[in-house]
Amino acid sequence: MGLRTGTFQENYAQDMAIFRSSLHWEMLLALLILLFICPLIFSDRILTIMTMMGIVVVSVHGLNILTGYCGQISIGHAGFMAVGGYTSAILCAKLGFPFWVALPCGGLAAGIAGLIFGLPSLKIKGFYLIMATIAAQFIIMWIIIQLRSITGGTDGLSVPTPMLGSIALSSKTNYFYLVMIFACLATITAHNIVRTRAGRAFIAIRDNDLAAEVMGVSLWSYKLQAFFIGCVYAGVAGSLLVHYIRFASTDQFPFMDSVWYLGMLIVGGMGSTTGAIFGVVALKLLDELVTIVGPILAAAVAPQTAASLALMSHGLVIIIFLIFEPRGLHHRWEIIKAYFRLWPFSHEVSD
Amino acid sequence: MTFFLQLVVTGFAQGMVYALIAIGFVIILKCSDVFNIAQGHFVMIGGYLGYTFLVPLGLPIWAAFLLAIAVAIVMGLLIERLMLRPLVGQPVLAVVMMTIALATVLAGLATLLWGAEYKAYHGLLPSITAKVGSISIPSESVIGLIMSVICVVILMLFFRYTKIGLAMRATAEDLQVVQSVGIKATTVYAVSWIIACVVGIIGGILLGGVSGANMELADIGLKAFAVVLLGGLDSIGGAIVAGIILGMLENVAAGYLDPLLPGGGLAQVFPFIVMIIVLIFKPNGLFGMSRIERV
Numbered sequence: 001m002g003l004r005t006g007t008f009q010e011n012y013a014q015d016m017a018i019f020r021s022s023l024h025w026e027m028l029l030a031l032l033i034l035l036f037i038c039p040l041i042f043s044d045r046i047l048t049i050m051t052m053m054g055i056v057v058v059s060v061h062g063l064n065i066l067t068g069y070c071g072q073i074s075i076g077h078a079g080f081m082a083v084g085g086y087t088s089a090i091l092c093a094k095l096g097f098p099f100w101v102a103l104p105c106g107g108l109a110a111g112i113a114g115l116i117f118g119l120p121s122l123k124i125k126g127f128y129l130i131m132a133t134i135a136a137q138f139i140i141m142w143i144i145i146q147l148r149s150i151t152g153g154t155d156g157l158s159v160p161t162p163m164l165g166s167i168a169l170s171s172k173t174n175y176f177y178l179v180m181i182f183a184c185l186a187t188i189t190a191h192n193i194v195r196t197r198a199g200r201a202f203i204a205i206r207d208n209d210l211a212a213e214v215m216g217v218s219l220w221s222y223k224l225q226a227f228f229i230g231c232v233y234a235g236v237a238g239s240l241l242v243h244y245i246r247f248a249s250t251d252q253f254p255f256m257d258s259v260w261y262l263g264m265l266i267v268g269g270m271g272s273t274t275g276a277i278f279g280v281v282a283l284k285l286l287d288e289l290v291t292i293v294g295p296i297l298a299a300a301v302a303p304q305t306a307a308s309l310a311l312m313s314h315g316l317v318i319i320i321f322l323i324f325e326p327r328g329l330h331h332r333w334e335i336i337k338a339y340f341r342l343w344p345f346s347h348e349v350s351d
Numbered sequence: 352m353t354f355f356l357q358l359v360v361t362g363f364a365q366g367m368v369y370a371l372i373a374i375g376f377v378i379i380l381k382c383s384d385v386f387n388i389a390q391g392h393f394v395m396i397g398g399y400l401g402y403t404f405l406v407p408l409g410l411p412i413w414a415a416f417l418l419a420i421a422v423a424i425v426m427g428l429l430i431e432r433l434m435l436r437p438l439v440g441q442p443v444l445a446v447v448m449m450t451i452a453l454a455t456v457l458a459g460l461a462t463l464l465w466g467a468e469y470k471a472y473h474g475l476l477p478s479i480t481a482k483v484g485s486i487s488i489p490s491e492s493v494i495g496l497i498m499s500v501i502c503v504v505i506l507m508l509f510f511r512y513t514k515i516g517l518a519m520r521a522t523a524e525d526l527q528v529v530q531s532v533g534i535k536a537t538t539v540y541a542v543s544w545i546i547a548c549v550v551g552i553i554g555g556i557l558l559g560g561v562s563g564a565n566m567e568l569a570d571i572g573l574k575a576f577a578v579v580l581l582g583g584l585d586s587i588g589g590a591i592v593a594g595i596i597l598g599m600l601e602n603v604a605a606g607y608l609d610p611l612l613p614g615g616g617l618a619q620v621f622p623f624i625v626m627i628i629v630l631i632f633k634p635n636g637l638f639g640m641s642r643i644e645r646v
Contacts, residue, residue, distance in 0.1 A: 073444050120630050126443045127386045131576055132630045135623035142620035148613050259451055266448055304466045312459030315452035322449050323437045 004341055018191065035180055039173040047172045053284045054179035055240045056261070060268075060276045061190040062233025063261050068271035069194050070226035071206030072121050073130050077234050077261045079137035080117075082253035084110035084235020085242035086144055086151055089159045092243075094150070099162035099169070103239045110235025111228045113140065118227030122220055125209070137258055141250050156249030159242055175244055182240060186233060191273040193229065202226055206271075263318045269328025278329040286313055356486050358606040359599050363488070363496075366598020368394075368568075370499045371554035372575035373582065373590035375547040378506065381585050382519040382543035385435060385446050389454035391572010392461075393548055396426075397555020398564030399461055402470040405560075416556065423552040427545035435544070436537065439526075458569060471563035494557050499591050502550055506587055519543055523585070577622035580629050583639020593637060597622060 009015045019025050039047055063077050088106030091097040097105070117136035121129050144151050151157060162169045169175050193199050201222045204212035213219050242248045260283060268279025290313050294306035321328065376390045400422060404415035434453060438446050461467060482488065510516040515538075522529045522539045530536055555568065578597050582589030605618035635641045 067444070073447075120627065124630055124634050127447065128580075128630055128634055130386075130443075130447055131580060131626055134573065134576075135626040135630075138620050138623040139627070142616065145616065146612060153613075256455075259448075262444070262448060263452075266445070270444075302463075304462055307467065308459045308463035311462055312456050315455030315459070318448055318452040319434060319456070322441075322445055322452070323434070326441065326445060 016195070032184070035184075036177070039176055044172050047176050049284065049288060051172070051176050051179045051244060053280055054176075054183040055237050055244065056264070056280045056284065057183045057277055058179075058186040058240065059234050059237035060261050060264050060280050061186045061273065062230040062237070064265055064271065064273070064276040065190060065193060065202065065233070066226050066230030067262065068265055068276070069199060069206060070202035070223065070230075071209075072118070072223060072226055073126075073262070074133040074136075074227075074230070075130055075258045075262060076117065076133035076135075076137035076140070077230075078253040078255065078257040079140035080110045080114055080231040080234035081238030081241065081257075082140055082144060082250065083113040083231075083238065085238030085253070086157070086248055087235070088239035089157050089242045089248040090150055092162075093157055093159050099243060100164060103236060103243075106239035107232045107235035110238060111232040114227040114231025114234070115224055118224050118231075121223050121227065134255075134258075137255055141253070144250055151248070154250065156247055159246045159248060161246065162243045169243075179240055179244070182236065186236070187273060187277065190233070190276075194273075198222065198225055203271075260314055263314055265328075266318055266326075267321050267328055269330030272328070272330040274333065275328050275330030278333065282329060283314060283317070286317060289313075353486070354606065355603070358602045360486055360488055362599035362602030363595060364598070365602060366578075366595040367494075367496055367499060368558060368571060368594075369575045369578040369598055370591040370594030371502075371558070372551070372572050373578040373594055374499060374502050374506070374587055375550040375554075376575065376579050377582075377585065377587050377590050378550065379543050379547045380579075381510075381523050381587075383435070383540045384523055386443070386450065387547065388447060388450040388572070389457060390547065390551055391569045391575060392454045392457040393423075393426075393551025394555040394558065394572065395461060395564070395566060395568040396457055397423075397552035398559030398568060399465045399470065399555075400552060401556030401559045402465070402472050402564045406470075406472050416553065419552050419556055420549055423548040424545050426552075427548035428541055430548070431541045431544040435540065439536075439540075454569065454572075458566065461566065465564070467566050469563055469565045470559075472560060494561060498554060498557055499594075503587055503591060506546075510587075515539070515542055574622040577626040577629070579636075580626055580634075581636055583636030585640055586636070586638035589636060589638030597625060600625070 003021060007021055009020070014020065019028060038050060042050070059077060059081055063074065067073050084106035086106075087109035088099075088102035091102040091105055092099060113136075117133065120132040124132065145153050147153075162175075164178075167174070169178055194202065201212070201217045204215065204217050205219060205222055205226075209219060238253070241252060245252065264279035264283050265276060266279070267282050268277065269275030290310050294309050297309060298304075298306040325331065372390050372394055375393060376387055379385050379387045379390075397419065400419050401415065404410045404418055405412070408415075410418065430453060434449055435446070438449055510520055518529065518534045519539050519542065521534065522536055526536060529539075555564070558568065575594075578594045579590060581597060582591075582593030601618050601621045604621055609617050629636060
């Protein structure tokens with residue numbers, strides 16, 4: 001956490017600020033402008049990919065708070081996304097709620113589901129909690145299929161075009177802007193949540209829950225808070241996804257997605273907001289690479305190589321990261337930044 | 352009554368598959384504290400290997416088994432050395448993600464080598480059938496039962512009386528103490544992965560000989576964790592008892608309740624419901640040891 005030599009902080013507020021120099025602000029502005037002129041430059045296909053990335057970024061930020069900061073591992077995140085997605089889909093399609101009301105309702109419903117399935121976390125941890133969240137994923141999907149009269153069961157549910165006031169979010173460009181606004185909001189709130197009292201409590205629980213409890217951190221309250229916040233993010237992402245596709249089905253929230261969200265955290269770097277974004281972008285780009293390379297390989301080698309590559313690609317990347325860079329892309333990014341900050345000297349006085 | 356018995360018998364067969372997967376899982380957990388999500392995939396690979404050795408290569412049964420064991424040993428060594436050893440001392444999430452990644456790589460390999468197709472090789476292995484009243488017990492449950500009982504007896508003797516077996520139990524208990532008394536933890540880990548691979552692959556061949564090799568065995572692996580939790584994470588005998596209990600319960604519940612539910616499919620989700628209940632009320636399972644945690 002260094003700044004260029006000659007930049008001084010004179011009070012605590014300056015020291016704790018996220019953007020600590022004018023250069024930071026300029027870079028942020030440049031990044032936002034770049035992000036929001038994307039629809040003017042890129043084709044619909046690339047916009048679709050970026051929209052999906054934005055939706056997953058929202059979801060993975062939630063998982064990052066829950067798993068990366070609070071240490072409560074969840075392999076049921078897609079299940080919580082499904083709760084949010086189906087809630088807002090039902091509110092819009094069956095009860096005629098406007099989109100902007102249904103979206104937060106979806107988030108809230110997912111948060112409540114997270115509270116329910118977070119209850120076991122008070123008694124169990126580690127692998128037991130992983131199993132409980134896997135169970136949550138399958139039970140949620142089963143309940144959705146059972147409630148056929150409301151959710152449409154295995155047939156799915158059509159969702160009307162989302163409207164914001166009189167603007168129909170029907171084009172890819174419109175929805176891209178919506179998702180990017182949500183992704184930015186999610187990033188800002190996620191980064192700030194971990195700087196609050198609750199965020200510090202989460203980190204204490206992750207590092208040593210018994211010690212945290214002895215210090216007076218209420219495990220009961222903060223573990224459930226982490227589950228609630230993480231699942232609200234998932235719910236918002238789920239409803240964004242459902243309204244984007246304008247159809248809700250259980251196939252949109254497969255179990256393996258839950259696994260790959262965790263994989264994205266590992267590739268990006270656990271417990272880091274930028275890491276979560278890096279991870280999502282990296283694994284989604286890998287997906288695109290596989291869809292391009294797969295057919296070529298299938299034609300050149302054997303027809304089943306495409307399917308095999310699609311199955312293996314994520315697993316192989318995660319194995320490589322776990323062995324060679326367990327701190328993820330975020331750590332590499334810090335090294336690169338430090339290099340340019342320190343140039344032409346190669347060492348920093350350790351703090 | 353016949354309907355009930357039929358359900359119980361089918362459930363028994365299902366339970367034996369669970370038990371076979373659960374045993375391999377418990378072995379690795381007991382020795383190296385690693386939760387191996389890929390155990391179901393070992394069984395799947397075993398099924399496909401059995402097909403390759405018996406049908407296209409046309410080997411005699413004993414040679415097929417020997418070759419399969421050799422493959423399992425190499426596989427266990429490679430997995431331990433390349434994937435798990437770099438993770439010694441890493442948090443539980445890293446290890447679990449590694450085994451999930453291993454599972455997807457194995458699934459990808461199976462797709463690459465065997466095209467993810469259903470491969471049948473019925474009638475090549477000797478089939479054993481038994482009858483209870485008017486209901487015949489399917490061959491797979493008999494084979495599964497014999498196989499798992501043999502496994503349990505061998506493994507119990509192994510863990511109780513051999514030096515390496517004792518070393519393995521000690522390693523699970525406390526890695527630092529074990530290293531300070533001069534036991535090579537790396538050997539222990541390698542042996543535990545080899546055993547788990549051998550158990551999984553032999554089980555896979557036996558199951559494949561009855562119901563054919565397919566990718567579904569890997570999905571059953573996930574449900575088998577309910578068995579492990581119910582039986583107690585560190586109890587091999589518990590894995591079998593819980594496997595049978597859960598297999599039967601699942602089938603009986605699905606048989607009687609599915610007609611009442613609009614969507615059906617209770618058998619798919621039943622193990623997970625049991626899992627949540629066990630986790631909330633009895634996290635150590637039926638036969639597991641409870642651990643006291645100290646700071």
